[in-house]
Amino acid sequence: MSLFRTELRRLSKRRFTRYMTLLGLLVLAAVVVGVFFTNQKIGADQLAQAERQADQQYQEQVRWSEQERAACEQAKTAGTATDGRYPPDCSVITPPPREEIKADWFLPSTFDFKETFDETLIPFAAILALVGFVIGASFVGAEWSTGGMMNLLLWRPKRLTVLLTKLAALLTGILAVTLPAAVLWFAGFWAVANFRGSTEKMTSGVWQSFMLTGVRGVVLVLVLTTIGFALASLGRHTAMALGGVVAVMVVGQFGLGILLSMASVRFAEAWLLPTYALAWMTKTVTLQDWNACNATYYGECKPATMDITWQQSSVLLSVGVVVILGAALWAMRRRDIS
Amino acid sequence: MPAVLEIEGLRKTYKSRRRGTRNALDGFDMRVDAGQVHGFLGPNGSGKTTTLRTLLGLIRPDGGRMALLGHEVPDALPTVAGQVGAIVESPQFFPHFTARDTLSLLAGAGEVPAVRVDEVLELVGLRDRSGERVKTYSLGMKQRLAVASALLKNPKLLILDEPANGLDPGGIREMRTLMRTLAESGMTVVLSSHILGEIQLICDSVTIISLGRRVAFGPVDEVLAQHSSGAVRIRLEAVSDLPVATEALTQAGIRVTGHPDHLMLAGVDKPASVTRLLAEKNLYVSELAPIAVDLESVFLELTATAPVPGQHRQVDESMKVGGTGQPGPAGGGWGA
Structure with missing residues (x-):
């Protein structure tokens, strides 16, 4: 010992x-x-903030898809939509549904x-x-x-x-x-x-x-x-x-x-x-x-x-x-x- | 007198594929009686440290018998270790601990009272420096610490390998006094050293080892006497008488070596016979001096390690005597 x-x-x-x-x-x-x-x-403030960010993200997606759809139709009219950048039917360019953009994504760690x-x-x-x-x-x-x-x-x-x-x-x-x-x-x-x-x-x-x-x-x-x-x-x-x-x-x-x-x-x-x-x-x-x-x-x-x-x-x-x-x-x- | 240390026919062989087989110890014998200061001498590589390491259980022997304080070792080492203090080769300590910590840890491991640490620090002169780390110590101070660690157990047998190594002249003298004091207190001391003058001053008896075998052993006086050549130096009143004296002495059977101002005689039993012989021839002696042999010359003679001008002796080039178990020149067999 x-x-x-x-x-x-x-x-x-x-x-x-x-x-x-x-x-x-x-x-x-x-x-x-x-x-x-x-x-x-994570409290009510953080959840509300995340919800706002998710909304913001959704609005951006909406704006972007509208711009793209417009550009697609314009290219189609001009006959320049042959490079495969746009789909044959411009109406399929749509924003994702709102519920697909989760507020969780924008929550802090x-x-x-x-x-x-x-x-x-x-x-x-x-x-x-x-x-x-x-x-x-x-x-x-x-x-x-x-x-x-x-x-x-x-x-x-x-x-x-x-x-x-x-x-x-x-x-x-x-x-x-x-x-x-x-x-x-x-x-x-x-x-x-x-x-x-x-x-x-x-x-x-x-x-x-x-x-x-x-x-x-x-x-x-x-x-x-x-x-x-x-x-x-x-x-x-x-x-x-x-x-x-x-x-x-x-x-x-x-x-x-x-x-x-x-x-x-x-x-x-x-x-x-x-x-x-x-x-x-x-x-x-x-x-x-x-x-x-x-x-x-x-x-x-x-x-x-x-x-x-x-x-x-x-x-x-x-x-x-x-x-x-x-x-x-x-x-x-x-x-x-x- | 009981033997404190006995070694009989000790063998240790090192085998190497490249360098072959080397017998570090080749049937080595040794005996140290209680209360003695015993010198253990040998050239570098002769097997001194191997002997001590084997005795202390650090090296496994290939044959032979060893006993410490009447107990067969290595089997009984755990029983006797508390009564044997030893330093083997150069002092080695953990460099970042202080001397006090080093000794305190050893005392703890050996169940020695802590108060003993202060006693041995005082004894070896390290009291005031005991709080410093060992790595700041000089070789001499480390040597003192090593001696302190060996003394910590208050052993019955103290084995010191080159204890004076690195010590200053004052330290060597202190060490000499310490050895004598310890021996007087009943402790047996085995001292391995190359400072032969010290050994001759301190030791009661010696063992000389060469190439793993004992070449001489016994009380210092007896070893010296057995190797005394009976040489005598004489000078005459008139240097011109030296040739006549040489002739007279040679006729009387004495070996004479002439020098310009004196004669060296060998094989003279009684110096008085020389004076009588020369006086009969009307030759008068002005000086007659028996030449005393010292341990260094005996050591160099026995181990054949005296330097030869123009030659560089290698470490294994020393004297080997007899066959296995055969006696050395100064005695033989088990014990003294």
């Missing part, structure tokens, strides 16, 4: 941990503030908590996962590269215990930041919805769904933190984790994406990791193959689809953690420390 407490202290004392956490939280705060200022509450909050949990998890990954990698990577790990092992010569205790302290630290941040995120957007949108139609089912998405977000943060930690421990340097991620993203993802697209592989996104991260957060990602045409009864062409589910993502994340952390533990146990 003393080692765990010491590692928690070490984690919180590191300037890199403090700065990265602060940076991550500032970015999250900026998102909330940005959403606050780009949304408005508003934050509907029920409809939109779920989506905000994706950047929340992504930003904190990035912070967790970098802090995790640096926490153990710097220990290896500065000789701190060797010093610690002279005091506590149980290698696996030391590494796993460090990981436990790291995950506890990240969780201690993520959970309050998640509560503030919920509270922040609830406030945004209250002042700049709507909190209507919230049922216990919707809350449950948000909570589950939030929990999946927290799990994603912890998984990526663990992977960053394990990669840096495996390479005994922070750069191993950061370099590994850059290599995977640039070569393994962008490169692979381009290659698959050139080869016209069906559902190319199914080979890319971000798809699974997205599926983990949104429960399902439906991929579409526009090269395949499934004709409907009405003759409409619909693309072939493939669903990536959060269960499939959970398998991938579990395998990733087991393989990478397992390799780090094996290397910790077997490799000499010099």
Whole structure:
């Protein structure tokens, strides 16, 4: 227990941990503030204004169609209406019906908590996962590269215990930041919805769904933190984790994406990791193959689809953690420390 | 006297496809008795640091037996680690922490009372600079911090690899005094160093390693005595008598090397026999000085690392003795 407490202290004392956490939280705060200022509450004034704008739009359409019809008849009389610009019968140039121009189109952006909050949990998890990954990698990577790990092992010569205790302290630290941040995120957007949108139609089912998405977000943060930690421990340097991620993203993802697209592989996104991260957060990602045409009864062409589910993502994340952390533990146990 | 540190037939081999196989430790033996200050000497690349790392569980040995404070290691390392303080090679610390934070975190990990941090900072002379970040420290200050970290546990066995590295002359003297004080308090100290004059001054006993094997061990006086050549320098009242003296001494079976103003004699058991022999020939000695051997010359002789004019010795070019487990020139077998 003393080692765990010491590692928690070490984690919180590191300037890199403090700065990265602060940076991550500032970015999250900026998102909330940005959403606050780009949304408005919809009231009678806004609805009346939107109605007026819709009317205005309708009047413009009427004017335009009359001008066009007149120009069409004029061209027909002059015999110059042969360039296909006008239809054979000028009377078909009519304005759209008034009811087709919806007042909703002219409403300012508003934050509907029920409809939109779920989506905000994706950047929340992504930003904190990035912070967790970098802090995790640096926490153990710097220990290896500065000789701190060797010093610690002279005091506590149980290698696996030391590494796993460090990981436990790291995950506890990240969780201690993520959970309050998640509560503030919920509270922040609830406030945004209250002042700049709507909190209507919230049922216990919707809350449950948000909570589950939030929990999946927290799990994603912890998984990526663990992977960053394990990669840096495996390479005994922070750069191993950061370099590994850059290599995977640039070569393994962008490169692979381009290659698959050139080869016209069906559902190319199914080979890319971000798809699974997205599926983990949104429960399902439906991929579409526009090269395949499934004709409907009405003759409409619909693309072939493939669903990536959060269960499939959970398998991938579990395998990733087991393989990478397992390799780090094996290397910790077997490799000499010099 | 009980042994605090025992190593028998320790082997460590590094295999590389490009560079082949290299035996860093080739059946190395060592023994350190309780309460001693023990010098651990060897040329660069001879296996000193590998030995210490292996002993402390950082490197996995390929063979041999090791024991610390009567416990077989590495299996019993978790049991004895709290009683063994060590610095291995150059001091390494997280550069952005202060000395106090560094020691405090180690104390926390090792369940050492926090008050001990102040005691060791005082002991190594870092009390007033303990609030500064380690990256601002000089090499000597980092070295002091490393010694402080090793002393933090108040260990029974203290292992220091090059503790005087980077220290100023005052610091070296302080370190010497500290080692002696610690030994007097009952602590056993193993000291690896290349400053042989210091080792000779501080240490009760030494082990010399070369190419992964022990080439000499025992109390410092005994090691020096075993490698004393019995050399004597003599001067006569009249320099013109030197040729006659050379002839007389050579006839008596003494190896003589002539110099313009003196003679160097080798293989002299009793210097008094030289004066008597020369006096019988009416040759009178004005100076007779036994040439004392020091640890540096013994080290250079045993490890064959003395510089040769015009040659550039490579790090692995040093003395290798006997076969596996065979004794070195100054003794052999397990223990002293």
